[in-house]
Amino acid sequence: MAQVTLRRIIKEYEGGVQAVKGIDLDIADHEFVVLVGPSGCGKSTTLRMIAGLEEISAGDIAIGGALVNDIPPRDRDIAMVFQNYALYPHMTVYDNMAFGLMLRKFPKAEIDRRVKEAARILDIGMLLDRKPKALSGGQRQRVAMGRAIVRDPKVFLFDEPLSNLDAKLRVQMRTEIKKVHQTVKTTTIYVTHDQVEAMTLADRVVVMNHGVIEQVGPPQELYHNPATRFVAGFIGSPAMNFIPCRLEQGGAGLQVELPGGVALPVPAERKARYTAHQGRELLFGIRPEHLTEVRPNDHRDNMAVFEAVPEVVEPMGMETLAHFRVDGAEICARLDPATPAAPGRKLPLAADMAKMHLIDPKSDKVL
Amino acid sequence: MTLPLIAVIAGLVAWPASYAIYLATLNRRMTAFIGLDNFDILLDNETFRMVIWQSCFFAVTAVLLKALIGFWLAHMLHHIPTKGQRKWRGMLLVPWVIPPALSTLGWWWMFEPSYSSINWLLNAVGGPSIPWLGEPWWARISVVIVNVWYGAPFFMIMYLAALKSVPDQLYEAAAIDGATGWQGLIHVTLPMMRNIISITVLFSLIVTFANYDIVRVLTNGGPRDLTHVFASYAFQVGVLSGNIPRGAAVSLFMFPLLAVVAFFVLRGVNRRQREMA
Numbered sequence: 001m002a003q004v005t006l007r008r009i010i011k012e013y014e015g016g017v018q019a020v021k022g023i024d025l026d027i028a029d030h031e032f033v034v035l036v037g038p039s040g041c042g043k044s045t046t047l048r049m050i051a052g053l054e055e056i057s058a059g060d061i062a063i064g065g066a067l068v069n070d071i072p073p074r075d076r077d078i079a080m081v082f083q084n085y086a087l088y089p090h091m092t093v094y095d096n097m098a099f100g101l102m103l104r105k106f107p108k109a110e111i112d113r114r115v116k117e118a119a120r121i122l123d124i125g126m127l128l129d130r131k132p133k134a135l136s137g138g139q140r141q142r143v144a145m146g147r148a149i150v151r152d153p154k155v156f157l158f159d160e161p162l163s164n165l166d167a168k169l170r171v172q173m174r175t176e177i178k179k180v181h182q183t184v185k186t187t188t189i190y191v192t193h194d195q196v197e198a199m200t201l202a203d204r205v206v207v208m209n210h211g212v213i214e215q216v217g218p219p220q221e222l223y224h225n226p227a228t229r230f231v232a233g234f235i236g237s238p239a240m241n242f243i244p245c246r247l248e249q250g251g252a253g254l255q256v257e258l259p260g261g262v263a264l265p266v267p268a269e270r271k272a273r274y275t276a277h278q279g280r281e282l283l284f285g286i287r288p289e290h291l292t293e294v295r296p297n298d299h300r301d302n303m304a305v306f307e308a309v310p311e312v313v314e315p316m317g318m319e320t321l322a323h324f325r326v327d328g329a330e331i332c333a334r335l336d337p338a339t340p341a342a343p344g345r346k347l348p349l350a351a352d353m354a355k356m357h358l359i360d361p362k363s364d365k366v367l
Numbered sequence: 368m369t370l371p372l373i374a375v376i377a378g379l380v381a382w383p384a385s386y387a388i389y390l391a392t393l394n395r396r397m398t399a400f401i402g403l404d405n406f407d408i409l410l411d412n413e414t415f416r417m418v419i420w421q422s423c424f425f426a427v428t429a430v431l432l433k434a435l436i437g438f439w440l441a442h443m444l445h446h447i448p449t450k451g452q453r454k455w456r457g458m459l460l461v462p463w464v465i466p467p468a469l470s471t472l473g474w475w476w477m478f479e480p481s482y483s484s485i486n487w488l489l490n491a492v493g494g495p496s497i498p499w500l501g502e503p504w505w506a507r508i509s510v511v512i513v514n515v516w517y518g519a520p521f522f523m524i525m526y527l528a529a530l531k532s533v534p535d536q537l538y539e540a541a542a543i544d545g546a547t548g549w550q551g552l553i554h555v556t557l558p559m560m561r562n563i564i565s566i567t568v569l570f571s572l573i574v575t576f577a578n579y580d581i582v583r584v585l586t587n588g589g590p591r592d593l594t595h596v597f598a599s600y601a602f603q604v605g606v607l608s609g610n611i612p613r614g615a616a617v618s619l620f621m622f623p624l625l626a627v628v629a630f631f632v633l634r635g636v637n638r639r640q641r642e643m644a
Binding site for chain 2: 051052053072073074078079080082084086087088089090091099100103104131133134147151
């Protein structure tokens with residue numbers, strides 16, 4: 001069993017700067033958890049504290065139920081894949097992978113069996129005699145993963161492992177990592193600043209910002225029910241649109257009044273949730289994919305139609321992105337590529353109000 | 368384009384070197400070519416065989432100690448905070464900056480058997496007086512001590528630079544792989560420093576074999592010519608005794624061996640450079 005438990009973990013540097021401000025996290029056995037957030041949010045520091053490479057200033061870390069606060073990295077039974085791979089340049093691929101087992105005095109035959117098995121899983125069997133310098137970025141990444149796999153540790157730690165790869169290889173290696181996890185099922189903690197990586201890989205995503213956890217949940221939940229403005233804006237690409245608004249009582253129920261006189265009706269089922277905030281200045285949040293062209297005979301529920309004049313239109317092939325402004329706020333809509341959208345020409349848009357969010361600008365919480 | 372380079376090499380390297388080789392093949396009056404006879408005569412000479420032995424003992428012991436002490440100093444410096452590192456580094460470099468002829472005079476005074484500081488200290492803690500420069504073995508050791516004192520800072524500064532060039536993540540990877548500090552040193556630090564270690568040891572070996580000033584000032588080859596090294600003996604034979612061709616032969620004696628060693632060491636360095644960097 002290899003759960004990982006963090007209790008009120010604090011990392012404070014000299015001069016009182018806190019990189020991690022008392023986080024709690026429970027990671028289940030076999031789970032794939034991704035820590036995601038912008039640079040400086042404390043995600044890498046958290047990972048390094050779990051690895052034992054960074055001391056914790058306060059709190060408790062337990063791996064497999066055992067407290068590891070004062071246990072050196074070598075005795076925590078973890079394996080780590082670094083951003084720049086950290087392969088030993090003077091060793092062959094085989095020796096790089098065998099090193100940890102050799103230090104732990106495994107029999108030669110067992111080392112050989114494990115290295116060859118890992119090489120088979122990662123498809124690097126033909127590289128075993130080479131030195132890291134003679135490998136491509138993707139191959140080095142595989143070796144770094146192989147070095148982790150052969151150890152058969154309680155926990156895998158990944159520190160932005162794909163950041164040094166080009167876009168195409170990154171997508172390929174992402175799939176590879178997911179496949180490996182499905183094969184070996186080791187508890188995995190993965191750090192990235194890329195929300196797409198986080199969404200695609202994770203069983204649960206931990207969104208961090210300024211040293212605290214903003215929200216923990218499965219990818220779909222974070223996408224549909226973000227807890228804070230930060231999570232709402234961070235998860236999803238292009239990012240969610242935010243428009244200052246007022247919540248008012250209209251003729252047919254509650255409505256969101258945007259600057260410029262546009263009023264969008266709030267779905268009836270949200271009434272109970274929002275009534276207390278009636279008359280307040282709030283932020284209206286809606287994702288670009290819920291802001292689309294108006295189709296002929298379009299009778300979707302909770303649809304609010306309004307007109308906008310795009311400033312920029314970006315055809316992407318499978319979709320077209322239209323950018324326009326509402327009272328200074330930049331808004332993006334995702335259109336069907338067949339939509340005849342052009343800069344400067346009026347375009348009727350449909351907002352799917354069932355997917356709307358209202359955010360309290362004072363607390364930044366999603367209401 | 369390469370003409371100036373060729374001229375420089377021909378004028379400053381090839382000509383003096385060939386002239387030295389040519390000199391070594393002449394008779395004492397430099398009137399006749401005698402081939403390798405100077406080398407033959409030298410090898411039959413018991414004093415010269417002693418010089419070979421002493422030169423090798425001196426160079427090998429001194430270089431090994433310089434490398435070990437230099438590495439130890441570099442390792443200590445590397446592990447103190449960067450802020451304090453500069454002043455320690457500066458202080459440790461002082462022996463290397465003082466002209467050796469001058470500092471060796473200081474050592475000569477300290478080794479003086481009756482009235483000097485080292486024996487005084489030894490006596491103070493109940494030790495015996497040691498005839499540092501009067502007894503052959505102590506004289507040999509004294510020469511090595513001064514050479515190590517003078518040369519270790521150079522190793523230290525080279526190794527410190529090499530230590531700083533090993534990425535921290537390799538140590539972190541090793542720590543997670545299960546390495547203790549000592550295993551990290553053996554399996555990561557030293558292999559990563561192999562090239563710089565090879566080069567410093569090679570160059571220091573060459574320079575130490577050619578050392579002159581320390582022996583000249585400290586013992587002048589004595590007692591009974593037992594601490595002579597190639598350079599001081601070459602000076603004695605060639606200049607003081609006026610046999611320039613034989614002096615040239617003495618100074619050229621180690622050249623073929625060192626050239627072969629240098630070839631293999633540098634080839635190894637190149638190969639590792641290609642494989643790793």
